[in-house]
Amino acid sequence: MSTADDPDLADIQRAHWQDTYATHPGMYGERPSAPAVHAARAFRSAGAQDVLELGAGHGRDALFFAREGFAVRATDFSSVGLEQLQRAARARGVEERVSCVAHDVRDPLPLPDASVDAVYAHMLLCMALSTKEVHALADEVRRVLRPGGVFVYTVRHTGDAHYGVGTGHGDDIWEHGGFAVHFFSRELVQALADGWRLDEVFACEEGDLPRRLWRITQCLPR
Structure with missing residues (x-):
């Protein structure tokens, strides 16, 4: 059995995602995810003007945020996905509101302290981390958010049908069909909310399996 501390696992996953985006461009379609629609409402209610999206992929949610009037910083470790996002932003006339940066979230976020109003991550935290x-990533999100900033993220959890299926890498990380997922316990969600105002842990589903998710909304105190 591999372990979650294996430094090669995330690198293997990066190559897998690069190949996946290259083979299936725009694989998630153009419609925003349901969590992004919720996040836009939460961000607007908090008065946010700019959004940092972690793990933006080919950009269906980043483009939605831009169409909703937010300035979007989109990051992903797949340069292939980000190239697709940039082309789509130009085609839809929102390129001035979208900036893209290739970034591995195992490294510090390339932003100053207290520099963004909101952070969004759809199934990024539950990858091979x-x-x-x-x-460490949650600490970085807290660092770059302004006081009162909102963090919305989704994760697959231990009630998902794929939990415990496939190749185990330790630390609740299981690989199935080439994709490694860190399935979150409720205890981990609570631990990541320490020092935040935890507004909601909402159970939802996505896809054909379906994947079972938690959508977490938490706010940084002012």
């Missing part, structure tokens, strides 16, 4: 790396 160890619990230690997830906590």
Whole structure:
């Protein structure tokens, strides 16, 4: 059995996503995800003007945020996905509101302290990241958010049908069909909310399996 501390796992996953986006451009379609629609409402209610999206992929949600009037910083470790996002932003006339940066979330976020109003991550935290790396990323999100900023993220959880299926890498990370997923426990969600105002942990589903998710909304105190 591999372990979550294996430094090669995330690199293998990066190559897998690069190939997947290249083979299936625009694989998630153009419609925004349901969590993005919720996030836009939460961000607008908080008075946010700019959004950092982590794990933007080919950009269906980033483009939606831009159409909703937000300035969007989109990051992903797949340059192929981001190239598709940039082309789509130009085609839809929102390129001035979308900036793209290739970035591995195992590294510090390339932004100054207290520099964004809102952060969004749809199933990014539950990729091939160890619990230690997830906590480090949450700390980085807290660092770059302005006081009162909102963080909306989704994760697959331990009630998902694929939990415990396939190749185990330790630390609740299971690989199925070439994709490694860190399935979150409720305890991990609570731990990541320490020092935040936890507004909601909402159970939802996505896809044909269906994938079982939690959509978490939390706010940084002012």
